[in-house]
Amino acid sequence: MGQPPVSGDRVSALETIIDVAELGTWIWNVQTGETEFNDYWARMLGYTLAELEPTSIDTWLYFLIEEDRPVSEQALKAHFDGEASVYDCEVRVRHRDGRLIWIRDFGRVVSWTPEGQPEWVSGAHLDITSHKDLEQSLREESEANRELIQTLERAQEIGNLGYWKANLDAGDLYWSEKVFEIFGVSSDTFTPSVNAFRTFVHAEDLALVDAMEVQARQTGLFDVEHRVVRPDGSVRWVYERGDYTPVGGGHVFIGTVRDITEQKEQEARLRELSFTDPLTQIPNRRVFMERLNESYELFSRREIPASVVMIDIDHFKAVNDTYGHGAGDEVIGNVARTLADRVRESDVPCRLGGEEFGVLLPGTGIEEAMDLAERLRVEIAGYACTTYRGEVFQVTVSAGVSRFNREDEHPEQALQRADAALYLAKATGRNRVMKGA
Numbered sequence: 001m002g003q004p005p006v007s008g009d010r011v012s013a014l015e016t017i018i019d020v021a022e023l024g025t026w027i028w029n030v031q032t033g034e035t036e037f038n039d040y041w042a043r044m045l046g047y048t049l050a051e052l053e054p055t056s057i058d059t060w061l062y063f064l065i066e067e068d069r070p071v072s073e074q075a076l077k078a079h080f081d082g083e084a085s086v087y088d089c090e091v092r093v094r095h096r097d098g099r100l101i102w103i104r105d106f107g108r109v110v111s112w113t114p115e116g117q118p119e120w121v122s123g124a125h126l127d128i129t130s131h132k133d134l135e136q137s138l139r140e141e142s143e144a145n146r147e148l149i150q151t152l153e154r155a156q157e158i159g160n161l162g163y164w165k166a167n168l169d170a171g172d173l174y175w176s177e178k179v180f181e182i183f184g185v186s187s188d189t190f191t192p193s194v195n196a197f198r199t200f201v202h203a204e205d206l207a208l209v210d211a212m213e214v215q216a217r218q219t220g221l222f223d224v225e226h227r228v229v230r231p232d233g234s235v236r237w238v239y240e241r242g243d244y245t246p247v248g249g250g251h252v253f254i255g256t257v258r259d260i261t262e263q264k265e266q267e268a269r270l271r272e273l274s275f276t277d278p279l280t281q282i283p284n285r286r287v288f289m290e291r292l293n294e295s296y297e298l299f300s301r302r303e304i305p306a307s308v309v310m311i312d313i314d315h316f317k318a319v320n321d322t323y324g325h326g327a328g329d330e331v332i333g334n335v336a337r338t339l340a341d342r343v344r345e346s347d348v349p350c351r352l353g354g355e356e357f358g359v360l361l362p363g364t365g366i367e368e369a370m371d372l373a374e375r376l377r378v379e380i381a382g383y384a385c386t387t388y389r390g391e392v393f394q395v396t397v398s399a400g401v402s403r404f405n406r407e408d409e410h411p412e413q414a415l416q417r418a419d420a421a422l423y424l425a426k427a428t429g430r431n432r433v434m435k436g437a
């Protein structure tokens with residue numbers, strides 16, 4: 001490498017640097033309006049310098065768009081008044097091809113008049129159009145992102161659906177606003193984490209949620225319904241569904257959470273209905289048969305006894321015919337209430353259909369069951385039923401009682417024996433209890 005250029009050579013070296021740096025330069029005499037621009041300055045505007053010469057401050061003002069003049073004037077004033085150490089602003093100028101280009105305009109006073117007025121000012125113009133375009137597209141992009149987030153938040157509201165992102169390895173957890181709402185905490189005061197999430201899970205559901213997490217690490221799918229206990233003690237049912245999203249080799253799950261409490265309550269109401277006789281509100285035949293099967297299992301495996309009582313209202317057709325169907329319904333209701341009130345917690349009273357009832361007595365021998373049936377018979381026979389017309393009448397019931405036998409091959413055999421005993425009770429005069437074991 002030789003020596004750096006000296007004097008005149010040095011000036012031309014500087015000019016080269018300025019040219020390749022794509023910097024327009026200007027020198028301006030504030031007092032006379034004289035100006036001097038470099039070649040690149042003219043090229044930036046789409047001209048050669050020769051085309052624009054002779055130049056003056058008016059040449060610059062010709063290109064500067066009207067609305068940005070005050071921007072430049074204020075920056076100049078701030079500099080001339082000593083408030084800003086340099087003149088610096090961003091303005092738009094009209095290019096030869098008609099488009100507007102953004103220019104960063106900056107400079108400094110280099111000499112003052114004896115009266116203290118700025119005289120020569122020199123500076124540079126830099127084309128910053130591409131930066132401005134980038135700024136604009138970033139602004140548009142972040143605006144679009146904001147809109148997208150608003151849309152997502154709204155969609156969560158509409159669908160009552162929150163979303164979360166969990167890094168199972170690091171224990172990090174992100175919740176959308178809706179999840180905070182479902183879990184009954186505020187995003188201002190509560191910071192979610194995988195561990196903190198577990199403290200919300202109902203104690204009886206924790207094992208299920210943990211098992212799902214283990215499974216999800218293998219299958220990539222998280223799919224579980226569980227209860228959440230909010231800080232105020234209220235319990236909500238949620239349905240969570242997520243899937244594994246490979247991020248940097250860790251276990252990152254993204255999922256949704258929906259509050260399904262109302263749905264669960266509705267399901268429970270329907271289940272309740274499907275087990276309840278609508279007229280009497282006591283269990284129906286379906287419950288009776290299920291519990292009969294369970295008792296039979298216990299009897300077969302552990303010899304725990306169980307008995308059944310079948311009860312049928314006597315001459316019930318005559319009740320309907322004489323006093324009307326409404327009075328008949330009332331009689332059915334009375335009998336059901338007596339059964340429900342007089343049996344133990346573990347017993348299962350039910351309406352098998354029509355005017356026929358059953359009581360399953362788990363853990364009870366046949367003699368005890370006979371005693372109960374007899375008490376029920378006596379109590380029902382003692383009722384005075386009154387119609388809306390003021391007629392008073394009484395009803396009696398017949399009952400057949402049986403128990404599970406070792407020889408039985410299925411639970412219904414005990415029912416058949418109780419039924420046969422009931423038939424016998426009817427045949428031998430009604431208003432009596434017969435043993436069918």
Ligand SMILES: Nc1nc2c(ncn2[C@@H]2O[C@H](COP(=O)(O)OP(=O)(O)OP(=O)(O)O)[C@@H](O)[C@H]2O)c(=O)[nH]1
Pocket residue numbers: 279312313314315316317318320324325326327328329332353354355426430
């Ligand atoms: N009011 C009312 N009647 C019912 C209901 N279900 C069945 N019944 C009536 O109950 C009567 C049963 O009559 P039957 O099976 O002939 O027997 P019963 O008259 O009780 O005579 P025994 O059983 O031989 O003493 C029928 O008339 C049915 O219509 C009900 O839900 N409400």
